[in-house]
Amino acid sequence: MTILNVISFPDPRLRTKAAPVAAVDAAIDQLVGDMLETLYQAPGIGLAATQVNVHKRVIVIDISKDGDDPLVLINPQLEVSGELLETQEGCLSVPGFYEPVTRREHTHVQALDRQGKPFAMDVDGLLSVCIQHECDHLQGKLFVDYLSSLKRSRIQKKLLKSRRAAA
Ligand code: QAP
Ligand code: CO
Numbered sequence: 102m103t104i105l106n107v108i109s110f111p112d113p114r115l116r117t118k119a120a121p122v123a124a125v126d127a128a129i130d131q132l133v134g135d136m137l138e139t140l141y142q143a144p145g146i147g148l149a150a151t152q153v154n155v156h157k158r159v160i161v162i163d164i165s166k167d168g169d170d171p172l173v174l175i176n177p178q179l180e181v182s183g184e185l186l187e188t189q190e191g192c193l194s195v196p197g198f199y200e201p202v203t204r205r206e207h208t209h210v211q212a213l214d215r216q217g218k219p220f221a222m223d224v225d226g227l228l229s230v231c232i233q234h235e236c237d238h239l240q241g242k243l244f245v246d247y248l249s250s251l252k253r254s255r256i257q258k259k260l261l262k263s264r265r266a267a268a
Pocket of ligand 1: 143144145146147148188189190191192193195196197198227230231234
């Protein structure tokens with residue numbers, strides 16, 4: 102398995118819309134394995150293929166304390182409902198920044214698992230937020246898009262500055 106490079110805001114490749122996975126084959130299984138290794142190494146709770154510059158509808162999530170409960174979503178379809186709730190969100194592609202984002206409380210998701218088998222689940226709480234956040238990535242959307250343009254441009258400036266300093 103390989104640790105993949107996570108691209109960061111404002112990289113324009115994060116704006117790419119992901120294509121559906123045509124077949125859950127060995128190459129997808131390898132991608133899922135590499136994405137999970139990248140997620141655990143970060144460490145993070147969610148990663149979309151878009152963030153590793155692969156523009157396919159693949160997401161990995163693990164919100165467990167011990168990092169031993171991976172959730173793989175391939176070709177996810179969401180229906181959100183319920184009250185509006187605010188959560189502090191972060192993103193591996195926006196390192197060092199956490200800001201409140203308002204989303205719907207419940208998520209119904211249908212997807213394929215790592216074996217290509219269809220499943221559905223109803224979730225709320227952190228898992229619901231995380232699934233909505235990762236599905237946004239597959240559409241080229243980032244949590245910073247929900248912030249004021251002032252906040253977003255400040256974050257962009259700081260990230261570009263620290264990237265220049267690192268280069
Ligand atoms: C999305 O985010 C999420 O800034 C997943 O320096 C986050 O895994 C959904 C991370 C919060 C709901 C609530 C962020 C790692 C990881 C950083 C992540 C960082 C290192 C973020
Ligand atoms: Co993210």
